[in-house]
Amino acid sequence: MAIIAKRCGIKFDPPSVxxxxxxxxxxxxxxxxxxxxxFSQFSDCSRAAERLKLHPRHGHYLDxxxxxxxxxxxxxxxxxxxxxxxxESLREQRRSHTHEEDLNKLSDEExxxxxxxxxxxxxxxxxxxxxxxxxxxxxVEFPDNSVRETCSWDQSDEEF
Amino acid sequence: xxxxxxxxxxxEQEKYDADEQVKIICLGDSAVGKSKLMExxxxxxxxxxxxxxxxxxxxxxxxxxxxxxxxxxxxxTAGQECFQSMHxxxxxxxxxxxxxxxxxxxxxxxxxxxxxxELREYRPExxxxxxxxxIDADMRMTQKSFNFAKKQGLPFYFVxxxxxxxxxxxxxxxxxxxxxxxxxxxxxxDVVMRELENFxxxxxxxxxxxxxxxxxxGRAD
Numbered sequence: 079m080a081i082i083a084k085r086c087g088i089k090f091d092p093p094s095v096x097x098x099x100x101x102x103x104x105x106x107x108x109x110x111x112x113x114x115x116x117f118s119q120f121s122d123c124s125r126a127a128e129r130l131k132l133h134p135r136h137g138h139y140l141d142x143x144x145x146x147x148x149x150x151x152x153x154x155x156x157x158x159x160x161x162x163x164x165x166e167s168l169r170e171q172r173r174s175h176t177h178e179e180d181l182n183k184l185s186d187e188e189x190x191x192x193x194x195x196x197x198x199x200x201x202x203x204x205x206x207x208x209x210x211x212x213x214x215x216x217x218v219e220f221p222d223n224s225v226r227e228t229c230s231w232d233q234s235d236e237e238f
Numbered sequence: 239x240x241x242x243x244x245x246x247x248x249x250e251q252e253k254y255d256a257d258e259q260v261k262i263i264c265l266g267d268s269a270v271g272k273s274k275l276m277e278x279x280x281x282x283x284x285x286x287x288x289x290x291x292x293x294x295x296x297x298x299x300x301x302x303x304x305x306x307x308x309x310x311x312x313x314x315t316a317g318q319e320c321f322q323s324m325h326x327x328x329x330x331x332x333x334x335x336x337x338x339x340x341x342x343x344x345x346x347x348x349x350x351x352x353x354x355x356e357l358r359e360y361r362p363e364x365x366x367x368x369x370x371x372x373i374d375a376d377m378r379m380t381q382k383s384f385n386f387a388k389k390q391g392l393p394f395y396f397v398x399x400x401x402x403x404x405x406x407x408x409x410x411x412x413x414x415x416x417x418x419x420x421x422x423x424x425x426x427x428d429v430v431m432r433e434l435e436n437f438x439x440x441x442x443x444x445x446x447x448x449x450x451x452x453x454x455x456g457r458a459d
Contacts, residue, residue, distance in 0.1 A: 180345050181267060181269045182267050183320065200400045203374040212402075215406040217403075217406075220380045226383035229382035
């Protein structure tokens with residue numbers, strides 16, 4: 079049976095990976111629910127994703143779904159068990175992906191590619207001088223340093 | 239490239255000794271938004287000079303402070319970050335420094351201490367402003383405190399080159415700090431330089447001194 083994966087998502091209760099796929103022979107859209115078993119907030123998402131990919135019954139349904147996507151979905155599941163919302167989980171994932179990378183060491187080409195990726199958000203949030211509410215000298219006051227919570231970036235081993 | 243930087247006409251750094259000219263340098267990791275901040279401040283009025291041989295971009299800006307015209311040269315890097323270090327002439331005669339990190343990337347914050355260390359090797363006294371850029375990407379970061387600036391006793395700003403938050407303020411403050419530093423500098427080398435300039439040397443002696451200086455620089459390369 080040929081499977082054409084259309085969408086892949088998750089369900090929290092019970093924790094499952096959901097696949098919407100097309101059965102090539104019947105051209106019918108179907109939904110398959112694959113329970114994620116023995117999975118806790120301490121589980122290794124890469125392993126769990128791999129396990130599902132190699133699962134004797136579910137595995138071949140996921141041929142067209144990348145391991146990376148399955149890892150990300152498992153991370154949302156795990157973060158849910160840790161009490162994070164989907165939005166928070168995705169934000170954390172995006173951050174941990176970008177935070178540790180030292181772009182100083184990239185080649186020009188790779189650096190330009192990364193800058194182009196960053197430009198997407200820049201353009202999205204950008205205020206143009208033609209915008210009706212544009213303010214050139216936009217000053218915004220933020221809470222004083224002493225009342226702000228300490229950033230976790232300052233809590234790691236290295237000291238300034 | 240080394241010390242030759244000082245001899246090419248675009249980089250005639252002696253001009254920064256004039257009262258009405260200041261040099262402000264930008265420091266920070268690749269892709270923290272240094273150029274974007276410059277462009278947001280200067281808007282359409284900017285005409286950057288790309289000196290790609292020297293991995294440098296110069297932005298010239300003219301303003302009026304207390305009724306007097308002031309010329310500001312902003313020095314921005316164009317890829318020297320990969321060496322994790324700037325050429326000494328980048329720091330030479332600078333009057334202020336704008337140091338930038340990206341609130342989306344911890345490593346750019348951690349690297350501030352390296353940039354700061356290098357800055358202080360060359361310019362122990364100049365005013366330095368710490369800028370947390372890209373707050374538009376995650377406003378929650380503005381509720382956090384960042385120890386680096388506090389610990390070093392440096393002014394700190396939350397900014398966004400995209401939506402413009404506090405960009406103009408940073409540059410205005412930097413220019414004012416650069417000017418007041420220049421006026422009141424207690425930096426040993428600056429004092430020496432000023433004394434030398436004021437010293438009424440005989441013409442003959444003066445040229446002898448300059449020759450000696452040239453030789454010194456040649457050797458330093």
